[in-house]
Amino acid sequence: MDTQQNTALTRALAEVPGPLPTSGVIHITLPHTDRFTVVGNHLAQHPDLSCTAVGLAVRIQSLPQGAKVGIKALAARCKEGEKRIAAALRELEAHGYLRRVRDRLPSGRIITRTVFCNRPTALLRPRHPAGAPPQPAKPEPAPAPAPTAEAPAPDLPAPQPAPPQAPLSVPPSPAPLFVPRVPPPTAPKAPRRPLPQPSALTPGLDRAATAFLSDLHRHAPQFMLSEEDVRRLVPGVAAWLERAACPDAIRRVLTDDPPHPLKHPAKLLTYRLTELLPPAPPGVDDLAALARPRITVTPFQTCDDCDRAFRSPTPGHCRDCREDRARRTAYAQAAA
Structure with missing residues (x-):
């Protein structure tokens, strides 16, 4: 069966000026009358920005003033996850398209404003104040007519030498308009905190922590751990059990609201075991002081x-x- 031809597409191709290329993309450009955004080629064809960052910049540029452009707000509109959106925002901030500036309101409250500039290179050029027209160029004086033979030139006083002009002072370079607050992707990251360790990994604590981790997938199927992951995470769970944490409470803290899809359950458990470690229980003397x-x-x-x-x-x-x-x-x- 022959392939169906789209009549509208055939008619649009016939209206493309010039001969059609035999390979590569063919542009059918139709004028927009409403709901469109002008995007410069410096952004659309940026050699150092990822496609995610370019697409996110176009999305932000198309939003109205005052729209929320935080990581969670963009993740609710886009299919990308929060990590990819955060990395793309760092790219845009590193190349000057996105800036976060602190401002003080008349009430004294300090807020953080997110500013997106569609042409960051234009901010580096000197600009006229808002509403002030450009200064017209001063007309040069017309040269004096040369004397002719019929009319001798009148005696004119000798021209006085021009006073020496003071050397032009170079204006100081303006302060940067924006100060980035998010470090670039190439900035060194802080070292991660080590997994918590119990004061003494007794056989009882080892058995209890191993049984807890091996049984975790029965309560949360996405937390299926390998034998190596279980052995590596046993000291962290033992540290929680040593601090009198209930197994049900530990399971609820470790498995509550995981990301979807969960690609690395062991890494998530390592992070939560380290960052959400409860404090050590008070001693007998501390409780006696409270009961006094x-x-x-x-x-x-x-x-x-x-x-x-x-x-x-x-x-x-x-x-x-x-x-x-x-x-x-x-x-x-x-x-x-």
Whole structure:
């Protein structure tokens, strides 16, 4: 059966000016009347940007002012994952298309603005202030007519030498308009923290951690680990168990909300075992300090004279008996 020909495509090819090439792409250019974005070839054919970065730049350039262009916002619109989007944004920032600048609002609050420039090289050229027209060139004075033989030139005073001009000062180079806050992809990365280790990997802890990791795929099927991964992750799980963490709580923290698709479950477990390690449980002395009452209660005492109860740190007499004893002592001294 013959291949069906698209009539509209055949008609459009017939309208392409010039002879059609025998290989390579053939452009059918139709004018846009609405919903279009102008993209420069310096971006579309950038030799150092990846196709993901170029496509992400076109997506950002087509969005309206104030649209969210964070990693999570772009990941919700695009099919690429957050890691690829973050790498593409770092490429755009390294080549000047994307900048993150800090600005202070009139209220004093400091915010971070994301700025996208469609022509970053144009920012390096001197520009006229906004709304100011370019200064017109000053017209050069017309040269004086040369004297002719019929009319002798009048006697003119000798021209005075021009005063020496001060050397032109070179203006200082302007400060950079944007300061990148995200390091370029070639920047050295900080070393990763090592996997936590227990104070002593006892046989009991080793068996419990091995059983926990071997049984993990029954609760989360995507966390199927190899025997080598289990042996490597046993010290990290043992450190959690040593800190009195419940196995159900450990399983929930390690397997909650994994990325889709999960390509390297062992790497994700290594990261979460290291970064989410709980603190060591408090000791007996720390718990005793928490249980110690903060308010000192004065005990009850029994008065030696009237047997009435009163609060006092030491035994003795109540207030009434003390006052009565003081009055009697005063009377006796006055009578004497």
